[in-house]
Amino acid sequence: MDEYILKVPEMTCEGCEIGITGAVTVLSGVVKVDADATAGRVTVFGDLSAKPRVREAIENAGYDVLE
Numbered sequence: 001m002d003e004y005i006l007k008v009p010e011m012t013c014e015g016c017e018i019g020i021t022g023a024v025t026v027l028s029g030v031v032k033v034d035a036d037a038t039a040g041r042v043t044v045f046g047d048l049s050a051k052p053r054v055r056e057a058i059e060n061a062g063y064d065v066l067e
Contacts, residue, residue, distance in 0.1 A: 001031060001045055001046060002045070002046065002048040003044070003045050004043070004044055004048065004051060005041050005042070005043050005044075006041065006042045006044070006054065006055060006058065006065050006066075006067065007040060007041050007065070007066040007067065008020065008035075008041060008042050008058060008065055008066070009040040009064070009066065010040075010063045010064055011035065011040055011042070011063055012037055012040075013037055014037065016063070017035040017036070017037050019061055020033070020035045020042055020058055020061055020063065021033045021035045023058065023060070023061045024042070024044065024054050024057050027050055027053050027054060029047035029049060029050030029053070030045075030046040030047075030050050030054065031045045031046040032044075042054075
């Protein structure tokens with residue numbers, strides 16, 4: 001299982017964390033998601049091949065993703 005971090009600076013509250021977690025958790029290849037609004041980052045545990053879909057899901061939820 002891989003772990004990778006995406007920077008999401010526009011994520012600023014618990015509601016943002018919940019929305020992003022919900023959008024990413026359902027993706028194939030994702031085992032666990034830790035969205036941290038205070039740090040502005042999303043840590044994803046799972047298959048590294050899911051990373052492009054994770055990024056797309058976060059962007060579709062209305063947030064910019066930086067690396």
